[in-house]
Structures are given as C-alpha cells and as structure tokens.
Amino acid sequence: MDRVHRTLLYIGDKPDEKLVKSLSDAAWKVVPAINANASSDLSDAPMPGLLDLTAGVSKPHLERVEQLSRSALVAWVALVSRESRDLREVRDAIAAHCFDFVTVPTQHERILTVLSQAVGMEALRFEGDTALADGAMASSMIGSSEVMRALHRAIGKVASTDATVFISGESGTGKELTAQMIHARSARRDMPFIAVNCGAIPHELLHSELFGYERGAFTGATQRKIGRVEEANGGTLFLDEIGDLPAESQAALLRFIQERKIERLGGIESVDVDVRVITATHVDMQTAVDEGRFRADLFFRLCVLEIREPPLRMRGKDITELASYALERFKDERARRIHGFAPDAIAALHNYGWPGNVRELINRVRRAIILSEGKYITAQDLELTEHAANAPDSLREARAAADRRAIELALFVHKGRVVDAARGLGISRVHLHRLMQDLGMPTRAAGDDMQEAGDPAPAL
Ligand SMILES: Nc1ncnc2c1ncn2[C@@H]1O[C@H](COP(=O)(O)OP(=O)(O)OP(=O)(O)O)[C@@H](O)[C@H]1O
Ligand SMILES: [Mg+2]
Known part of the structure; x- marks a missing residue:
C-alpha cells in the first residue's frame, strides 16, 4: 500500500494494538512520543496527538505534552476511562492541554472523528496566526471590561x-x-x-x-x-x-x-x-x-x-491589559529586557484621560520601551509624570473624578439618553443635569434627549 501516512503523536503507557491498527487503516502513523525523539516526525503543519489518561495523569507524560506543544502545532485529544474522567487532575490536564476527550472503550470511528476535528481546528488557528504574522489582519481585540x-x-x-x-x-x-x-x-x-x-x-x-x-x-x-x-x-x-x-x-x-x-x-x-x-x-x-x-x-x-466604540477612559482594567499587550508586542524592539510597569506608571495609565484612546496608549508604551532605562517602565518613560500621583489632592477631587466617570459610563451605556442614564444612576434627571454642570461636563444632550430621535439603529 503506497498510501501516505500522516503522523499522529501518542503519549501513554502502551497504545492499544487494535486502535493502532484502526488508525493505521485511516492513514495515521502512530508515533509513541514519550521517550522517542519525535522531532523528526514533527512537521510545521498542525498535527493531532492522543494523550492516554485512562489510568490517570502521569507527570512525565504531561511534561512531554508541554514540551511538544512548544515545538509543534499539536492538537491533543485525551483518552479517558469512566473512572479516570472524574479525577480532578485528569480534568485539569484536559482543560489545560486538550482540544477534546473521548471516553473509552468506544467505537474507533468516534476517536477518528474527534481527531480530524482537532486537526481542523488547529489548522484554523494556525491560519489565523499566519495572517497575524503577515500583518494582514489585526490580532484579537484586547479588553475584558x-x-x-x-x-x-x-x-x-x-x-x-x-x-x-x-x-x-x-x-x-x-x-x-x-x-x-x-x-x-x-x-x-x-x-x-x-x-x-x-x-x-x-x-x-x-x-x-x-x-x-x-x-x-x-x-x-x-x-x-x-x-x-x-x-x-x-x-x-x-x-x-x-x-x-x-x-x-x-x-x-x-x-x-x-x-x-x-x-x-x-x-x-x-x-x-x-x-x-x-x-x-x-x-x-x-x-x-x-x-x-x-x-x-x-x-x-x-x-x-x-x-x-467605547472610549478608552471608560474601559477600566482594560487599560493595563492593553498596556501589557503593547509591551509584549513591542518589547523586542529593544535588546534589554523590560519586566513590566512600575507602580507610578500603572497609576498614571489609570489617571490619564487618553484623548487619543488605544492608538495613543500603544504609541506611548512603544516609545517608553525605547526610552526606559530600567527593568520597569515608569510614568516618566510614558511622559505622564503629572498623572502619576496615586492619591488625588483632596477627597472632593476624588469624588468629582468618580462622579464624572460614573456619569460618562451611564451616558455611554444609555446612548446619551439622560433620562435613562439618571435612572441607571439612581438620581433624577434634574439632579444629573446639575451634577454635570458642576463638573463642567457638556450638557448639550442633558436638556433634550436628542439621541433618541432619528436614531434608526437598533441597540446592540
Ligand atoms: N481593543 C484593542 N486591542 C488591541 N489593539 C487595539 C484595540 N483597539 C484598537 N487597537 C489598535 O489601536 C490602533 C487604532 O485602532 P483603529 O485604527 O481601529 O482605530 P480607529 O477608531 O479606526 O481610529 P481613527 O478614528 O483614528 O480612524 C490600531 O493599531 C489597532 O490595532
Ligand atoms: Mg480608523
């Protein structure tokens, strides 16, 4: 038979011979990867792996999975038994490393199906990564606020x-x-x-x-x-x-x-x-x-x-997530390693108003990576020294800042409708209007709910 066999990595004690035969019939060459140097079998393309957890988790096996996953695109599928699948460590191993699991004994067809799905998914991810590396398509969107x-x-x-x-x-x-x-x-x-x-x-x-x-x-x-x-x-x-x-x-x-x-x-x-x-x-x-x-x-x-699109100043913890993302992405532009942000930089990132939003944040971090002389990026590297003070000058100022943030967010969530924003904040419309005036916030929309009229778009 001159059929081309594709490699399937196997990690476990001893592969079931009948399963190996079925896999081979489906053109998979099973390579036991625990001790052997499987590197000659590793390809650049996504490949499947079977991780036998029917007898529970073995530390050397798991280490090997981690090692292989670093050097190849392996989509792992776990084999579990009815008993082992209830074990905490087995579940954790699946969650951490595997695309899916199959409970054995079962029809070999089922294992084959899951393996092909796993390779398909890994291939999709691989394509996504390639597009990213090419700069063809932007990466994922950072932020969990x-x-x-x-x-x-x-x-x-x-x-x-x-x-x-x-x-x-x-x-x-x-x-x-x-x-x-x-x-x-x-x-x-x-x-x-x-x-x-x-x-x-x-x-x-x-x-x-x-x-x-x-x-x-x-x-x-x-x-x-x-x-x-x-x-x-x-x-x-x-x-x-x-x-x-x-x-x-x-x-x-x-x-x-x-x-x-x-x-x-x-x-x-x-x-x-x-x-x-x-x-x-x-x-x-x-x-x-x-x-x-x-x-x-x-x-x-x-x-x-x-x-x-929400402005960056309303995204809370996303600000530091985005800053870390920018640091990861651009830190190789400088030879010396940077470990993260100094506390004054974190404070400044949160205190600053970000008129240029995410683009400005990325640019500031990128510039700071080059300017920074220590292991940690400081507020000075970000050119945000005047925003670095952790504590506001007075309680009054702290309250005003918190009020302003809450009002801005409420108005954003309610699409500028003042009546709804006031209700969301638990105050009357008149009270909200007065607060906004006191805080020096634009109140154009506060008097009339103009955003409501002529807005053909459904809420999303
Ligand atoms: N949530 C996000 N996660 C990661 N990067 C982001 C995020 N939002 C924006 N960016 C990056 O910030 C930069 C500006 O984003 P983008 O060009 O999409 O903004 P824009 O709203 O179209 O700006 P403009 O109004 O100037 O046209 C881009 O480099 C983009 O990749
Ligand atoms: Mg744009």
Missing part, C-alpha cells in the same frame, strides 16, 4: 448578518479593528476586506477611487480602472470618515446600497457588485445631516446596525 464584552457580543451579532453597519467612536478607539473583526467572523471572511479612508483622499479623486473609471473617461484615463467598491466584490468594504464623502459619491453610494450596482466613471453599463458595507466616523453624523452636509436617506441606510 463590561463595555468591551458588550462590544464583542455586538460584533458577533452583526457578523452573522449581511446588513450595513455604522461604527461610531472617538479617534483611535478601534473602529477599523472592529470592522476587520466583523469581516473576519462573517461568511465573507475568505473574500477581500477593502478599507478606504474618505477623509484622506482628495474629493476630486475619491469618486473614481471608489467606483473606478473606463478608458477615456477623462484626460489621462488611458485604461480602465476598477474602483475599490468593485475590488471588494464578495467581501466587505469599510469606508472610514464617511462624513467626508462628497455629495456626488453620496448619491452613488446610496444607489449602490439600494440596487447593488455601480457605474464606473465614463461607463454606460452598470456592474453588479456584492459587497457588505461598513462605515465609520469620529464626528457627529447627526450634525452633518442636520446641516445638510450628509444625506439623511443615505445615513439611514448606513445605520441599519450601529456599533459604538
């Missing part, structure tokens, strides 16, 4: 639909990252993700950049050019700074969203394009609509689903 968990849920929900999504949020909060995550989790993930920053392209060029042109459409158009919308065919088009879209392109975009067709500049035919549209802005679109700079009908279409 309540607002970020809500954001993750919202991303999951919108990813499963094909509706247009409007992402609002301050500069640097992660709007583009969110759009990438929606795409990566959607059925369109294998097709292109095309991002266009409408604010960065001169108005006179933007239309042809988006919709393309035919040869001879204007002087200098020596050949046909496919626009970004068409380039995204089958995938997702992300239009950043949508508020900067000129009137002519607004009309074309509206038509495209309604009819799924575009016309290249100078073209006579319309072209069918299947694209999911995600847009974002850091300016207040409602004002742009009210002032007639942005078409209300288009805005309504773009806002079928809305996601609001």
